[in-house]
Structure formats: C-alpha cells, structure tokens
Amino acid sequence: MERTFLMIKPDGVQRNLIGEVIKRLENKGFTLVGLKLMSVSQELAEKHYDVHKERPFFGSLVDFIISSPVVAMVWEGEGVVASARKIIGATDPLSAEPGTIRGDYGVSIGRNLIHGSDAIETAQREISLWFKEEELCHWQTTITPWLYE
Ligand code: IDP
Numbered sequence: 709m710e711r712t713f714l715m716i717k718p719d720g721v722q723r724n725l726i727g728e729v730i731k732r733l734e735n736k737g738f739t740l741v742g743l744k745l746m747s748v749s750q751e752l753a754e755k756h757y758d759v760h761k762e763r764p765f766f767g768s769l770v771d772f773i774i775s776s777p778v779v780a781m782v783w784e785g786e787g788v789v790a791s792a793r794k795i796i797g798a799t800d801p802l803s804a805e806p807g808t809i810r811g812d813y814g815v816s817i818g819r820n821l822i823h824g825s826d827a828i829e830t831a832q833r834e835i836s837l838w839f840k841e842e843e844l845c846h847w848q849t850t851i852t853p854w855l856y857e
Contacts, residue, residue: 711741711782712789712825713834714796718776720813720821721745726779729809729822732795733783737855742782742835742844748774755837765818772818780838786856789831792824 716729730740753773760766783792797808801820804811814820825831835844849855 709784710786710788710828710831711784711835712792712831713823713838714781714783714792714825715823715838716779716781717819717821717823718772718778719819721777721779723813723821725809725813725821728813729779730781732809733792736785736791736795738783738785738788738792739847739849740781741784741847742780742839744780744839744843745777746780747777750774752837756834768818782835782839782844789825789828793826796822796824 714729714733716726720726720729734740750770753770754761756773757766757769760769785791795809797804797810799810799820800817801810801814802816804814804820806812809822810820825834
C-alpha cells in the first residue's frame with residue numbers, strides 16, 4: 709500500500725492545527741501508520757530540505773523547522789501521495805485553493821503549516837529519514853471494505 713510522509717510544521721503546531729490536519733486525512737479515508745511530536749535537529753532539517761540547499765530561503769527554512777516542535781506522520785492508502793498534496797494545497801497559501809489546509813489557514817509561503825512528500829520516491833526517502841521501521845504500525849482499519857471495492 710502506498711505511503712506518504714507529512715509533517716505539521718512549527719506554525720501548524722503552535723496554531724493548534726494538529727487535530728484539524730489529522731481529521732482531514734482521517735475523514736478522507738487514509739490510515740495513520742506513524743506519528744510523533746518531536747523537536748527537529750539541525751542535521752535532520754538540513755537533510756530533509758537538502759534539495760533546496762542552494763536556495764536563498766534555505767537557512768531561514770531550517771531555522772524555522774528547528775524553532776519549535778513538529779508532528780511527523782506517515783499515512784497510508786491508495787494514491788495517498790498525490791491526494792495528500794491536494795488536501796494540503798499549493799506551496800504559497802495565498803494561491804492555495806480554499807478548502808485546502810494551506811488555503812484555509814495560511815497567508816505566507818514561509819509559514820505554510822505543513823509538508824507533504826511530492827512523489828512516491830520522495831516519500832520513501834523521507835519516511836526512512838524520519839522514522840525507524842519499528843516506529844511504524846502495520847495494521848488495517850476495520851472499515852477497509854467500506855473504503856475500497
Ligand atoms: P512544498 O512544501 O509545497 O513541496 P517546496 O517548493 O518543496 O514546496 O518548498 C519547500 C518549502 O520551502 C515550502 O513549503 C516553504 O515552506 C519553503 N519555501 C519555498 N519557497 C519559498 C520562498 O520563496 N520563500 C520562503 N520559503 C519558501
């Protein structure tokens with residue numbers, strides 16, 4: 709089953725949006741298989757955003773991610789990578805559609821509340837960066853037959 713990595717960034721945690729984010733993914737029908745509130749080390753933040761290391765905002769982005777706790781999550785379900793990106797919305801909250809998390813709760817690109825893996829390969833890399841295998845639960849919800857044909 710497909711998996712994705714989501715992280716509620718420090719602003720999402722500070723603004724009491726943990727429950728709201730989890731609710732949206734649960735309501736859609738995805739299954740939570742990993743969850744932890746954590747303070748992020750500089751090394752982990754830099755590795756996570758490695759692809760952006762030459763960008764001008766890299767330093768401030770890393771400083772922001774390590775500034776306050778985040779919620780790291782792994783979600784599972786058919787098509788979860790692309791679907792979670794839709795639920796999250798566009799990178800710039802002012803361009804994100806109403807009804808998306810960023811569209812409903814954000815106003816600036818440097819405070820866009822949540823990260824979601826952008827592709828299946830990225831998700832695999834990010835899940836192994838943030839979680840040990842034993843931190844993930846292998847389980848199936850009893851409503852699975854009511855979610856999938
Ligand atoms: P994504 O989070 O929607 O996948 P990316 O382009 O991968 O977007 O950028 C990673 C993160 O870097 C964004 O979520 C945002 O927090 C930050 N970021 C991207 N572009 C800018 C910018 O122009 N200024 C400040 N921060 C930015």
